[in-house]
Amino acid sequence: MIFKKQFLVSLFLGAAGLLYPFSQTFSQTYGKNGMVVSDHYLASEAGIEILKKGGNAIDAAVATAFALAVTHPEAGNIGGGGFIVFMKSDGDVTTFDFREKAPLAASPTMFLDENGNIKDNSNHRGLLSVGVPGTVAGLYQAHQKYGKLSWKEVVDPAVKLAKKGFPMSWGLYRVALRMSDRDDSWDIMKNYFRGADGEIVTPGELWKQPALAKTLEEIKKHGRDGFYKGKVAEEIEAYMKSNGGIITQEDLAKYEAVERKPVSTKFKDFEIFSMPPPSSGGVALIEMMNLLEAADISSIEFNSTPYVHIVAEAMRRAFADRAEFLGDPDFNPEMPVNKLISKDFAKARFQNLDMNHASPSDPSKYGQLYGGDHTTHFSVTDKDGNAVSLTYTLENSYGVKMGSSKLGFIFNNEMGDFNPVPGVTTETGQIGSDPNLVAPEKRMLSSMTPTIVAKDGKPYLVIGSPGGRTIINTVFQTVLNVLVYDMRIDRAIEAMKIHHQWLPNQIVYEQNLLSPDTKAALEKMGHKLRPTTNLGVLMGITFDPELGTWVGASDSSSEDGAAKGY
Structure with missing residues (x-):
């Protein structure tokens, strides 16, 4: 079994005076009363402190999310959007969709030049790529329905x-060194x-963000309206108008998060x-789990x-189906979600799987979607x-890399997750299918895959990841590692991962973690392989x-990530 990171620890037997070295993955944290695992230790601590004050998991999640907007600005945000999967103590499960929306002035061809090419x-890049942010609305809606502590306490x-x-x-x-040298x-x-x-603030020095603090104060005082109305909304509209964006106060006022039934x-x-949906992650994950169950x-x-x-x-099969069928359910009421997640569909999908040869990937039939690499999960x-x-x-990392200095936060560039050129699908991964074309107030399809696995009606595994298009597959393999191969959580996270997204037709693998013999055997079967760092x-x-x-574990790939329990 191959892992991303191992620690060499030594056991000293004092009575015998002997030193015994042994290799052990050593990155789990235990918590009897609660656990928070996130991309920054201070955000995890913020969540734990809320739990210690008597808050529940929703309260702690809201506190962690807002803290990450401060400490992990490349992905933690109030200028983007996402999803919550929430399992209540009675075993009931619900979800909150706070995915960004296309502005009212958006259109299917808004990114194209006179020749029909992306301009x-x-x-x-640029403010046309910004979707109407959903994070504050989603956190507020989840808290108002299921939180215990006051909104002010968690923000x-x-x-x-x-x-x-x-x-x-x-x-x-x-x-900071890299970004500060960019153009105006x-x-x-x-x-x-x-x-x-x-x-530039140097390592170890305190980094203060007074403009962001003022924006967060507005949200703390006024809840959802502190972002979508009033001073913040006025400044968002003014900034957009001055810099080529199309989001207005009307877009902000109309935005609502949606509670949905999980798959x-x-x-x-x-x-x-x-x-x-509009996440494709859950449908694809379940389709793949069902298919591998059929394959024993x-x-x-x-x-x-x-x-x-x-x-x-x-x-390959799940990503092909994802691109062909999935989009915003409010704009695609006939999506065959129940079919895609059914056991019978998986069995039928398994019938054309050749255990000795790689399958073809035909862009004239179906494909996959673009997705940025910088997201965060907790x-x-x-x-x-x-x-x-x-x-x-x-x-993308730091989204569109634009935002009002008066507000102190960065806007997303999520409009890039829509299919940009209607009807055009290519071998490089551009998709043109109808379900995910741009439309006013439509939510773009996502790869995010927040997941909870239950056993006997209680949470057994809580998992998720950033990684754009790779999210679905890294979560999928970690679930496999725990449920099928009985790995403990830190080993399941660190074990070698691969990624195939149907188009382009290749297996991406973590370099130095796939054996040369396996690589050669896969190439002989017709697979194309490409290494990546992580x-x-x-x-x-x-x-x-x-x-x-x-028992909690954060991926060793996260420099500041931490699991905190109590």
């Missing part, structure tokens, strides 16, 4: 972090990481709950050639057995029934 990468930790500052990390400093069009980034003296399936003794994956050795082959083929559980799996994003930044929690405690 100046405008679906990813306050983020306000204090922004106002008082926190120690600049080396990872943030590296970004990326206005907010030039001064984003600078202190009162005008110099689910049974696998062995477990029940898997995940996010429905438990009889196949982990990381063997047959394992990598069949996992890649499951991915997982939360509490003493009563409530669990939250929350993934939210700005799309797939996913998973944040997970499992329940240990023997100890009666939560």
